[in-house]
Amino acid sequence: MEKQQNYEALQRISRITAHLAPFTSQMEEADLLRGSVCRSKGGSSGFKVAILGAAGGIGQPLSLLMKMNPLVSVLHLYDVVNTPGVTADVSHMNTGAVVRGFLGQQQLESALSGMDLVIIPAGVPRKPGMTRDDLFNINAGIVRTLCEGISKSCPHAIVNLISNPVNSTVPIAAEVFKKMGMYEPKRLLGVTTLDVVRANTFVAEVLGLDPREVNVPVVGGHAGVTILPLLSQVKPPCSFTTEEISYLTERIQNGGTEVVEAKAGAGSATLSMAFAAAKFADACLRGLRGDADVVECSFVASEVTELPFFASKVRLGRMGIEEIFSLGPLSEFERSGLEKAKKELAQSIDKGIRFIRK
Numbered sequence: 001m002e003k004q005q006n007y008e009a010l011q012r013i014s015r016i017t018a019h020l021a022p023f024t025s026q027m028e029e030a031d032l033l034r035g036s037v038c039r040s041k042g043g044s045s046g047f048k049v050a051i052l053g054a055a056g057g058i059g060q061p062l063s064l065l066m067k068m069n070p071l072v073s074v075l076h077l078y079d080v081v082n083t084p085g086v087t088a089d090v091s092h093m094n095t096g097a098v099v100r101g102f103l104g105q106q107q108l109e110s111a112l113s114g115m116d117l118v119i120i121p122a123g124v125p126r127k128p129g130m131t132r133d134d135l136f137n138i139n140a141g142i143v144r145t146l147c148e149g150i151s152k153s154c155p156h157a158i159v160n161l162i163s164n165p166v167n168s169t170v171p172i173a174a175e176v177f178k179k180m181g182m183y184e185p186k187r188l189l190g191v192t193t194l195d196v197v198r199a200n201t202f203v204a205e206v207l208g209l210d211p212r213e214v215n216v217p218v219v220g221g222h223a224g225v226t227i228l229p230l231l232s233q234v235k236p237p238c239s240f241t242t243e244e245i246s247y248l249t250e251r252i253q254n255g256g257t258e259v260v261e262a263k264a265g266a267g268s269a270t271l272s273m274a275f276a277a278a279k280f281a282d283a284c285l286r287g288l289r290g291d292a293d294v295v296e297c298s299f300v301a302s303e304v305t306e307l308p309f310f311a312s313k314v315r316l317g318r319m320g321i322e323e324i325f326s327l328g329p330l331s332e333f334e335r336s337g338l339e340k341a342k343k344e345l346a347q348s349i350d351k352g353i354r355f356i357r358k
C-alpha cells in the first residue's frame with residue numbers, strides 16, 4: 001500500500017518536472033522535487049542570516065560555522081560563483097538552519113530579503129607584499145554594490161563587514177546607506193574580532209595561560225599601526241616587561257601579514273577569520289535576542305575620539321550597538337600608539353568617504 005502511494009507520488013513529481021524541465025535550471029528542478037516530497041520546511045524560529053561572498057576562503061568555513069549556530073533558522077549563501085555546490089554541501093548538515101543558495105547579482109535581492117544579519121566577506125584578499133589598502137580599488141566597488149542591495153532589501157539588518165580594507169569599507173558602507181536614506185550607525189559593524197582572537201592567543205602563550213581565559217581589548221582600526229592592543233587592560237590582570245609589550249604589539253599588528261606570507265600567494269587568513277567572524281556574528285545574534293552583557297570590539301561610527309569611526313569595545317543589544325565604551329586609562333606606550341593609529345585611520349576613513357561622495 002505504502003509502496004503504491006510512493007510510486008504514485010513519484011509519478012506525479014516526474015510529470016510536473018517533465019513539464020517544467022525546459023523552463024527551469026537543474027538547481028530549481030531539484031528544489032522543486034525536494035519541495036514536493038518534504039513535509040517540514042523547518043526554520044520556524046531563530047534569526048535569518050545571509051553571507052555575501054559565501055563561496056570564498058572565509059565564506060565557506062563561515063557558512064559551515066553559521067549552519068552549526070542554533071540561533072540561526074535560515075541561512076542564505078550568496079556569491080557570484082560556486083554557491084550551488086557550497087549550498088548543496090552545507091545543506092546536508094543535520095542542524096536546524098534551512099540553507100538556500102543564491103548566485104549572481106540578479107539573485108542578490110532574494111538573498112537579502114528579510115534578513116536579520118548580513119555578513120560580508122566578499123572581495124579579494126592580499127598577496128605577499130601588498131597592504132590592505134592595495135585592495136581598495138576592487139573591494140570598494142564590491143562593498144558599494146552589496147550595501148546598495150542591503151538598503152533596498154533589508155535596510156534594518158545588522159551588517160558585519162569583513163572585506164578589507166575595513167578602515168575604508170565601513171565608511172564606504174555608511175556613505176552608501178546615507179545616500180540611500182537608510183543609515184543606521186548602530187547596525188553597521190566592521191569586524192575586527194580576529195585582532196582580539198590573535199591578541200588573546202599570543203598573550204596567553206607569553207603568560208602560559210589558557211587562551212580562552214584571556215581577554216585583550218584591541219582598539220583603533222584593522223591595519224598595521226591602527227591595530228592597537230591595550231595590554232594594560234588585559235583580563236585577567238597581569239603585567240608585562242617592556243620587551244614583551246613590544247613583541248606582543250608588533251605580532252598582533254602583523255598577524256595578518258604573518259598569515260599572508262606563510263600562505264605565499266594563496267590568500268590571507270580564512271580559517272581563523274571564519275572562527276572570528278562566527279564568534280562575532282553569534283555575539284550580534286545574542287544581542288538581538290536580548291542577552292545581557294554581550295561585549296565585543298568592533299570598528300564603528302564613534303565619538304570615542306575625534307575620528308568619525310574607531311574600533312572599541314561595544315555592547316550589543318536588540319538594536320545593534322547599545323553602548324560604546326571609552327578607551328579607559330592608557331599607558332604611555334599606548335598613548336603614543338594611539339596618536340600613530342589616528343593619523344593613518346583619518347586618511348583611510350577619508351578615502352572611503354570620498355569614494356562615494358566623489
Ligand SMILES: NC(=O)C1=CN([C@@H]2O[C@H](COP(=O)(O)OP(=O)(O)OC[C@H]3O[C@@H](n4cnc5c(N)ncnc54)[C@H](O)[C@@H]3O)[C@@H](O)[C@H]2O)C=CC1
Binds near residue numbers: 165
Ligand atoms: N576583517 C578581517 O579581519 C579580515 C578580512 N579579510 C578580507 O576578507 C575578504 C575575503 O577574503 P577571502 O575569503 O580570503 O577571499 P576569497 O577570494 O577566497 O573569497 C572572496 C569571495 O568573494 C566573492 N565575491 C567577489 N565579488 C563579489 C561580489 N560582487 N558579490 C559577492 N561575492 C563576491 C568571490 O567570488 C569569492 O568567493 C578580503 O577582502 C580579505 O582581505 C580577510 C581576513 C581577515
Ligand SMILES: O=C([O-])CC(=O)C(=O)O
Binds near residue numbers: 125132255260269
Ligand atoms: O591580512 C590580511 O590581508 C587579512 C586580514 O585582514 C587579517 O588577517 O587580519
